[in-house]
Amino acid sequence: MEIKSTVVMFGGKVQKCTHESEATKTPMVFSIFLPPQAAVEGATVPVLFFLSGLTCTDDNFTQKACAQRAAAEHGIALVAPDTSPRGAGVAGEDDGWDFGTGAGFYVDATAEPFAANYNMYSYVTEELPALIGANFPAVDVSRMGVTGHSMGGHGALTIALKNPTKYRSVSAFSPICHPTACPWGTKAFTGYLGSVEAGAAHDATELMKSAGPFPSLDILIDQGGADSFLTGDVDQLLPDHFEEACKEKGQQLTLRVQAGYDHSYFFIASFVDEHVAHHARALNVSAL
Numbered sequence: 001m002e003i004k005s006t007v008v009m010f011g012g013k014v015q016k017c018t019h020e021s022e023a024t025k026t027p028m029v030f031s032i033f034l035p036p037q038a039a040v041e042g043a044t045v046p047v048l049f050f051l052s053g054l055t056c057t058d059d060n061f062t063q064k065a066c067a068q069r070a071a072a073e074h075g076i077a078l079v080a081p082d083t084s085p086r087g088a089g090v091a092g093e094d095d096g097w098d099f100g101t102g103a104g105f106y107v108d109a110t111a112e113p114f115a116a117n118y119n120m121y122s123y124v125t126e127e128l129p130a131l132i133g134a135n136f137p138a139v140d141v142s143r144m145g146v147t148g149h150s151m152g153g154h155g156a157l158t159i160a161l162k163n164p165t166k167y168r169s170v171s172a173f174s175p176i177c178h179p180t181a182c183p184w185g186t187k188a189f190t191g192y193l194g195s196v197e198a199g200a201a202h203d204a205t206e207l208m209k210s211a212g213p214f215p216s217l218d219i220l221i222d223q224g225g226a227d228s229f230l231t232g233d234v235d236q237l238l239p240d241h242f243e244e245a246c247k248e249k250g251q252q253l254t255l256r257v258q259a260g261y262d263h264s265y266f267f268i269a270s271f272v273d274e275h276v277a278h279h280a281r282a283l284n285v286s287a288l
Contacts, residue, residue: 001135004029010072011036014062019131023123024085025116030128031058033068037075038138046143046283047077047132048169048276051124051152051159054184055102056083061149064265070276076283077139081128083151088117092191099187105179106155107202109192118192121202125159125166145169145279149268150229150237154179157204157219157242164214169282171220171275173268174227177242178205184236205241212249219246219253220278222271224261 001019008014012035021028038045048071050061058080061067071078084104090113093100104120133141146167148156153175160170179185180196180203189199200206221239229236239255246253261267 033078044140051148053150074280178238208245213251
């Protein structure tokens with residue numbers, strides 16, 4: 001692992017890092033914010049992973065959400081991985097904005113030609129936490145939370161539901177809640193897994209129906225009421241499907257539809273402090 005850059009922010013440090021990934025067989029980039037508490041000798045801090053959406057990199061969250069302020073107050077490290085392998089040389093990976101490069105969908109591909117490189121589920125849940133634990137001794141990877149936006153919100157929900165003992169907290173901004181029932185998910189699951197049906201194992205609504213409830217998880221979702229991906233000709237997000245599944249299973253869920261807000265980082269920045277506080281409560285830390 002190599003630290004490419006370091007900047008000071010809210011008394012902590014934002015670092016951009018690169019490494020060779022075993023999961024993707026490509027170089028990968030991630031950003032980490034180490035709060036000021038991590039610099040205290042012998043101290044450890046929990047970590048919150050943020051999974052970004054279609055077309056994004058680690059920079060979108062790191063530079064636009066301003067979550068570092070709340071993370072510094074609560075003493076939480078933030079980790080933002082990339083959204084896919086880059087430059088894998090897989091045929092078709094650059095043919096569209098919603099599949100391939102920048103659109104790994106947080107699954108391990110089983111269909112060719114993507115199976116060798118597009119393994120973002122293993123990367124996010126196994127390789128990256130191990131890398132963080134090995135290289136940042138102040139970060140306690142036994143206390144992890146996960147959040148994300150859009151495709152990354154789908155990733156956050158499904159990763160937490162599939163690993164409820166590994167992740168102590170989960171939240172999402174405008175997540176793709178029922179990907180087997182929307183065009184984005186249909187395209188991704190067909191391309192990466194060979195069929196839409198195979199995507200049920202990576203679908204928050206279907207996971208809730210088949211394996212819920214998850215008593216250890218208190219789920220928070222914020223959804224913009226003026227989000228064009230919710231209110232347009234095609235509803236790509238389907239939060240009502242997930243809400244209904246949670247009600248049927250008795251799952252703790254707070255779904256807030258924020259009137260007037262869209263799908264952008266203006267929306268995320270408006271509510272990210274509340275999400276960091278949500279995770280802080282579950283990760284057993286309190287504000288200074």
